[in-house]
Amino acid sequence: MNKPIRAVSIFSLALFVALMVNVTYIQFWKAEDYNTDPANARAAEASFARERGLILVGQDPVARSKPVDDQYKYLRVYPKPFQYAPITGYLQLGSQTGIERSQNAILSGEDPRLFVNRLVDLLQGDSNQGGNVVLTINQRAQRIAYEMLQETVGPEGEGSVVAIEPKTGRILAMVSLPTYDPNELASHNAAERTKAYDRLEADESEPLLNRAIQTRLFPGSTFKVVTAAAAIENGLYTIDDNVPSGASYQLPGTTGEQNVVDNEGRYLCNSEEISFATAMAQSCNTAFAKMAVELGPEKMRATAEAFGFNSDYLLDLPGQAQSVYPKSVTDVIDGEEQPPRELNDAETARTGFGQFDVQSTPLQMAMVAAAIGNRGTLMRPYVVEEVQTADYQTLETTDPDELRPAISPETAAQVTELMVDTVDAGTASPAAIPGVDVAGKTGTAQRGIAGAPPYGWFISFAPAGNAQVAVAVMIQEAPGKEIAGGQLGGPIAKAVMEAVMEK
Numbered sequence: 001m002n003k004p005i006r007a008v009s010i011f012s013l014a015l016f017v018a019l020m021v022n023v024t025y026i027q028f029w030k031a032e033d034y035n036t037d038p039a040n041a042r043a044a045e046a047s048f049a050r051e052r053g054l055i056l057v058g059q060d061p062v063a064r065s066k067p068v069d070d071q072y073k074y075l076r077v078y079p080k081p082f083q084y085a086p087i088t089g090y091l092q093l094g095s096q097t098g099i100e101r102s103q104n105a106i107l108s109g110e111d112p113r114l115f116v117n118r119l120v121d122l123l124q125g126d127s128n129q130g131g132n133v134v135l136t137i138n139q140r141a142q143r144i145a146y147e148m149l150q151e152t153v154g155p156e157g158e159g160s161v162v163a164i165e166p167k168t169g170r171i172l173a174m175v176s177l178p179t180y181d182p183n184e185l186a187s188h189n190a191a192e193r194t195k196a197y198d199r200l201e202a203d204e205s206e207p208l209l210n211r212a213i214q215t216r217l218f219p220g221s222t223f224k225v226v227t228a229a230a231a232i233e234n235g236l237y238t239i240d241d242n243v244p245s246g247a248s249y250q251l252p253g254t255t256g257e258q259n260v261v262d263n264e265g266r267y268l269c270n271s272e273e274i275s276f277a278t279a280m281a282q283s284c285n286t287a288f289a290k291m292a293v294e295l296g297p298e299k300m301r302a303t304a305e306a307f308g309f310n311s312d313y314l315l316d317l318p319g320q321a322q323s324v325y326p327k328s329v330t331d332v333i334d335g336e337e338q339p340p341r342e343l344n345d346a347e348t349a350r351t352g353f354g355q356f357d358v359q360s361t362p363l364q365m366a367m368v369a370a371a372i373g374n375r376g377t378l379m380r381p382y383v384v385e386e387v388q389t390a391d392y393q394t395l396e397t398t399d400p401d402e403l404r405p406a407i408s409p410e411t412a413a414q415v416t417e418l419m420v421d422t423v424d425a426g427t428a429s430p431a432a433i434p435g436v437d438v439a440g441k442t443g444t445a446q447r448g449i450a451g452a453p454p455y456g457w458f459i460s461f462a463p464a465g466n467a468q469v470a471v472a473v474m475i476q477e478a479p480g481k482e483i484a485g486g487q488l489g490g491p492i493a494k495a496v497m498e499a500v501m502e503k
Contacts, residue, residue: 292352
């Protein structure tokens, strides 16, 4: 063989080998990624041509597929769209969100655990059916949370409610307002689907956002339970001690009225020393600001992170935003960013009552309440109870997962007592349930914008001695109403707790 022919032969062989390597890579290593990619229109069209599995709450479907006479054969239908949209998400040609996305392999029938079912369907000549996903949601609690939040914030309001079972981490309710109708986005009419999506995407109130896990706001005074836990856990105070307070507090190293912390007229906070119980029950800003400074930013941060701040923990619902206790501060001097530094005393003081750069999702504050109610142990939150075959045979059940001890049982017991006093004789009284010890804390967080209304928060759990449910309520906007965490959030939390406990 002469040299030119040999060169051409070797080049052709190299091309053939490269082709085989590429085909092998695509068919064996990347096939699953391509099949599950929401942007894969061919895979999406194929999934529309089979009966997708149910998303169930109890025995009731909140998402199902019905046969239709068009090219896709099945249309996704959401029987209770507005209540459950933030959880189910939507199924659209080429994209999914929420449970429709995270559990797509089961719902579409592509999950390896459904291989035998697919084989049986093939041998019998039946079309392949997707499996079912059962949610942890308590139907009654979800309905009550949705209806009461809607009534509280009004048609143009914004807010969220999350309820958790403290001992397991099961999410019992998750509501976000404003919400949307996923049936519009599931339409097989491309023009209608696009129009609906563009309208929702352009809406300044962001109805497609799941505020329970994707919106971070200042948690305000609800964060005082974290500060209290840090103080007790680190041996700074016990609930029998007096703590420094005062009518006002000039933040360390600062001057000017804008750097003065006060108690917003709560006169029982004004003494230079008050009982720890009074500080919590009356939500004394000066007391918790001074407490945070005594602890220092490292201990404050460590306790916040033990409760879940600065980390991801929700595995079965996409889109979780990390809640934040600031790790550092970056100053800008003469237009230039300086190296990151630790929080100073003034900044740390503001974190003590949930301001400065502390940011939290409603789910995170529900986890704080749940961990305290679970004797200090933080459980991973989850919303998928089990996955099933199309004929309701259980494939897998989610086991509760302990993340870590956030605080000791002894600390949790003391913080619980403080929170019970706050419901019995303090700012959280709107959540009181006759015959039940309820632990709670209000929060009214300033936005940092002059003239803007605050955010309203409320966290609670009950029964205090053996918690069955922990709740976080966040009021982001309530046009026409004076926002106060206790007055607006307390009754919602009470009703949701009663729904779970069937009071």
